[in-house]
Structures are given as structure tokens and as C-alpha cells.
Amino acid sequence: MILWLSRAVISIFRYLYRILLYSVLCFSNKPELVEKDLIDVPECIVRGFIRKMDLKERITIRTKSSALRDIDDMVPLKVDGIVLKSIGSSEISLCFEESIKFIFSGNNRLQEAMTQLLIVLNHPKLDLRSIRFDFFREDTDEQIMEIFSTRLTFGISVKLLHFENCSFQNLLTLLEHTTPKVLNEIWITGRIHRQYNPDTIDRIFQLEQWKRAKTLVITGGLFGSMEHFSHFEELALYISGFTLQKNWADTIVIRQAEQISDRKYIRHESEDSNFSIKLFNAEKGHFKIKRVIKKSDDENVEMLRLI
Template sequence: MSETPSISIYESLFAQSDETDAILVVEGKKMHVNKTVLSFHSDYFKTLFNGEFKEKSMPEIPIEDVNFEDFAATLSLLFPSPIKPTDENVERLLEIADRFLIPSAKDSLKLFMKLCKMEKMNKIRIQRPKRLHTHIPVRIADKNKFMDSPIDLAAFVLYNLRMWESAERTHYSGEIPDKTSYEKYEKLCKAMGKEAISYEEYKYWFHMYYKQRERDDLPIPDIRGCILSDVINGKTAEKSMNDLSEAFKNHKIDKEDHGYWYKRFENGHLFSQVTFSNLPENVVSEIAEKCDLMSYLQLRKVSNGLRSILDHSKPPLTHFSFEFEENQISLNLNNEVPVIFTDLNDLDPPSHFPGHFYKFKDNDYAKVAFNYLEMVLKNRKLQLNHFGVVFPKEKHNKSNQMLRDLLSSLSHKIHAKHFVIRFQNDEDLITMLKCIKPGTLKSLSLGAYIEDDGELPELPSIASIDILVEMEQWKQAKYLRILLFLDTSIEHFFHFKAFDIYIISLSIEDALNLAHALSNNSDFNSCRIEVERYDQEAVKNALRIDQDNLTELFPNLYIQFDISEIVIRNVDSPLMFHFH
């Protein structure tokens, strides 16, 4: 009986999971990865996954000219539990991190190389122990007490030396550390949960680094321990930056990097591997707000904690609509991603959405759909350009009541510039419109279902019109389109900049009042009115329309009649306003 081949640590780390969404192939071996995580850490992969390259659409992406184990070890440095580099492979891993533009991996590898170099120096010193001039017996420091922490002791000591920090001596020689320097070192270790070496051991290292302070070939210092010490001791970010720049004149201190680490330490975070799960919530929110829609949806799959943060961040949604249909509820995200909830098996993606498509099949599909609706609509940071709702044809569909319950639970108004609704029940219209934020709402498009005979229906009740025209959403909107016949006063439309309506009747008095109001409305652009019953010739004569469709009564208006249609526009407006 053949044995199942064992999987190496490299392969197991990149095995397929719910969080992976791409496959890289290196030396014939598959590596399952998360596009969003790699794109966040690497400009190379950000371009590979999101740019206009053939690899973007490939189910498996080959990575050429690289060793599988070295490549896997390099990418593992982006994980909370990475594969540790070795003296033998660290330089190869550094080349890979440089080739694939992964700065966080490069930083980790450079720090490892620095610590390895220090360890080799320590081994040499341990063979030839010395005594300081104070004749205190030296107990050589256990290298592991600071080798396993990100504190660059050499940088910390040199920083103290060059700042001439001495609480006890006016003429500070620098060869022996003062108590203030050691106390800062102790605070640093305590903050990191590390055991501090003794004062005698600290003096030994202090003396060694003191002798090297003027050398030009010193490695680039890792100043993060110095920044953390400054934070612990209450030094301002500006003062810290200035002091470090003065202390390490031969090395350019990057202000942006300094600011990042200072803020990170100030917020209580230390040196742990930066992943989405331990980034500050405001940073994750900023990342989410800069994502495209598909990256945002992928991020929500990474973890429950990250999903919770994203659901309270501004989503990359500008177009959102949903429609209740028989056996399904459909969502449209940014006109690019349809999401359908159904209890049907044989449901194909819409032909007009050739790209991404999500289908959720469930016997209680409405409940699943409303969980998603609730997630979107309860997000206070949601800001939509377009918001659309299509209610079911059945007046008493259970989805109607579920939506009313959801809307009544909102503690805020929905931010939407353009609102489109198709409804059968005027209660749904009023309930929905009440939830839109006045002031931000610029245009309204209201419609009902077309009857079988092709005729537009009347609004079910005159009471709903009275309620509608008194709502702030109506009064503050600038553009209006109503695709159903209304039996109401024409004066309710005078304040709009542009409107497209259907009305039952129009008297001569209504026509004169309308023209007078629009002529005096400095914001007015245009309107189109479909009238079911009116005396066209009488209205034209009352308005004194000439052959050019102009009138001396209202010289700033162009008024055109065409059977049942009246079109009015400001003569200074070159084009009619068109509703989308």
C-alpha cells in the first residue's frame, strides 16, 4: 500500500483555504495566496493582480526563475508565523524581496542580517572577556537577551551618547553609561516584555559601542527602539525626529517612516508583524476606502474581525440598487457586480453583467438577502450617487414588510444624491423616501408598474400626494421625474430646476401660473409635461405663443406644444436636462 507523500512546511503554509483567491506556480508547485494581502505589501503583486496583464485573468500564474522554498520563505515573512531565515539563505531571500518589491520583508531580512553580524561579534568577544576600568567583574551578556528583540542596542547606545544625556555628571566622558541611560533601557525592555540585562552587562556593551562611535563603516542603524524610548519618555514626535537626525547625521532619517513608527508606538502597538488584524482600525478603514469594490469584497472574507471593521468603514459603493422579484432578490453593486439570492437552481448570470457574479441559493433566500441589505444600509458612512429600489408587483409581498422593518430600525438617513424607485403601493414610496437624507438628495425618479394595456397608472391615493409634497426630501430636491399620472396642483413643481411629469389635466390658469413661476425661478432649466386632458389651443392663446415658440409675456421661456406634451425651457439653457 503506497504512502501519501508528506507535505513540506513550505507547501502547507500556502495550502488552499477560504481566505485564498489566487494560485502562484513556482517550480511546478502551487502556492495558494490572498491577492489583497500580497497587493497591500507589494507593488509588484498589486500591478500583477490589478493591471492590464494576461496574468490577471489566468487561473494559475507562473513565477519564473526563482527557487520554490526561497520564494515561499520570503512570502511567509508577511504572515504572523513566518518561516525563519537562516545564515545560508538570507541573502537569497533579500534578493527575492527586492525583485518582487516587498519592503516589509526586506526590512525583516536586513534586521536579521544585522543581528547575525552582532552575534558573530559577540562570540569573538566571549572568547576574550575583558574588564572595564572600574574593576567590576564583567559577566558577559547573554546574547539571547536582546538578540531576539528588535531593539538595536548599538543604535540605542549611540543615540544616548550623541545626545550627551547625563543626569549625574557635568563632564560626561561617555565611556561609562550614566544611570539615566540605563533606566531608559530598562523602561524599553519593560515595555516590550523583555528581561533587561544587568547594569554591569549594559556597561560592557556601552563601552564597546562607545569605541565604535566614530567609525564610518557602521551598519545602518535600526532606530525603532530609539523612537519607542522617546515615546515612553514623553518626547514629542518633532523633537524625536530632530534628535535622531542630529544623532545619525550620516544616515538620512525618513520622516514618513519615523512618523509611522512613532504613531504606532504611541497607539500601544510594538514590533509584531503588521497584518490586517493588528493594524489600527482607522488605518484599516483608510485602506478599505481606497480599495476597489472587488478588493473590498475579498477583504471581508479574510476574518470576522476585519469584516466587522469594514462594515463600519466607508464602502467603495457609489451605485446600489435592489429589486424584489418572484423567487429572488437581486442586488446591483456599482453597475458591475450583480448579487442574486434565490431558491432556484437553474439561474444564470444576467447577460448585461459579463464580469463578476454572485449567487446565493437558500430556501430562505429572503432572510439571507436582508442580512446583506442590513449590512449596507446600516453603514453610516455609505455615500451613494445612485440608489435604486424596485418593489414587487404584489402589494402584499412579505419582502415589503421586511424592508419596512429594516428601514424603521435605521438610526440615520441614507446619503444618496439620486434616488430611483418603482413601486406598487404608495406606502412603500413614502416609507422609502423618508429614509433618504434631505439636502444631499438632488434628484427623484418615481414610477409604478406599466399596466398590461401600456397605460400609466394613477397614484393610488390623493392622500399620498399631500404627504409627499410636504416632505423635506421633495422640497429640497432639484430634479424630478414621475412616470405615472398625477391629479394634483401644478404649483407643487414650481421649485424644481428640471422636471418630467404626467398629469391628468391642465387649465389655462394652471398654465399661466406655471409659466410665471418658472420665468421667475432663476435656477430653472427645463421641464416636460405630459397632459391627459387640456385645451391646447386655449392654453397657447392665453400664453401668446408665436411661431418661434416664444412669448412676449415670458420672454425668457421657450414653450413648445406637441399633441399631449408641453416642453418648457429657459432660453439661456442650451440643452434640455435629461434624466438618467
């Protein structure tokens, strides 16, 4: 009974101290006073308080107090998802886990949004599941590239990198600053700028991040040749109609005029590979291609299978 009461008192004390600490940081104009008071609190206890905080609270302490930020650096930060999105031509939205949302407007909106984003991305023990970059503004390419190049302390440790309505330059910039050994999936959806330098595309294909990723989801058109995509273990294509882009026509050809049932396979043999294709969704024109190894009597034949 005594042991239970002591544990309850300690839990209540920790909860109240956490609320007090967060409240002072949020409403005090002199956070340095909080830092001074922290000297009297063992660091292990402060780490325990921080570990119990939600993402919004941790963003606040990283912004308000350098002393707490140093301690917070030692506590793993798990974030489910981040979305950076342009809203029209005048606003930028930054969302964390669909619950914490910031809207930036004015001439410095990009700088302010990126500053807020880097508060989280610069955490040395960040565990980020996904980040979605929806930014269809060519005039910001150089600004974004400069900000990531000069102000990002660590590589972005993210498992899924999602590009939607952005430029190839932004695709290159974010991939370059992503940790290769962590990145597992790349999604390229929506509209991609078609006015691109072929050198930019070639640099994307040469990145270790591109080569080591296992899954690629792509819509709205393909770029490059088949060799740049064949290393993915899983490749999902969402294409309107049944006609693949011309640069893939030498490998796989699906024509709108062909009547394809749900169970029918189409095989097209080229000099390089064999492909077994099955319709995934005839009505919407959705396809999912999975890379498999088919064993034959003579040799193992590598295939991309639409499943």
C-alpha cells in the first residue's frame, strides 16, 4: 500500500511539473529563467518529463529554451507524418501528424515554414515515418535547395518520401538530404514540372537514396528508361487509361483498344527482359507491378509482374 501511494505521488509530481514547465515556456517572455531553474533538477528527471510530452510540447521547448533543447536532443522523437504544402500563391501549410498545423503568409512565408520544419528535422534522434512535399512553385526551387543545404544539420531520417505537385529539382534536393539506409519508399504523385534539365533527372537516378529504396509509387507519367526502375522490389503505377508513356513502349505496351479481362495476362518479350502483365483495375486504369524472379530450366529470368 505504501509503495503504491509513493508511486502515485511521484507520478502526480511528474505530471504537475510537466504542466508547469510547459506553461512557463509558453507564456513567459524570459525563458532563460526556466533554464536557470533547470540547474537544480537532475537531467535524468528532465529527460523523463520530456519523454512524456507530445509533439507540440516538444516543438515548444525546442523553440523556447536552448537548455531544454540540448536535453531533448537525447530523447528519441517519433513523428508519424509531416506535410509541407503550398496553398494557392499566397500561403504555405505545414502539418505534423495531421493534428498540428501552421499557416504562413506574407513575403517571408517560405522561410518561416522551413524554419518551423527544421526544428523537427534537425532533431538528432528523429524517427519519421513519412514526409509529403506538395510544392508546385518553380520560383522557390533555389530557395528550398539553399535552405536544406545550409541549415539542415542531419540527413532527413525518413522511411517514406512523398513528392506531390513539385519540380524535379525539389525531388533531387530532398532525396540528396535523405538518409539512404533509412529511406524505404518513394512516392511521386500529382503533377511534376516537365520543363526539366536532363542532367537533373540523371543525378536523381545516380543517387544512393534512389538506388537503395525498395518501393516506388508513381502517377501522372513516367520519366527515364526501364533500367532506372528495375531495381525496385515493388513498383506501383497509377496511369490513366492503358497506354504507358512512349519511353516505356519498347518494354511494355498496353493499348486502350485491347479488351483485357481481370485474369488475362499479356507478355511482351524484349531483348533485355521478360514481363508478365496482369490487369489490376480495368475501370480506373490502376496497375501494380512487382519485381519477381521466375525460375526456368535454363536460368533465372527476372520479371516485373503486374499483380
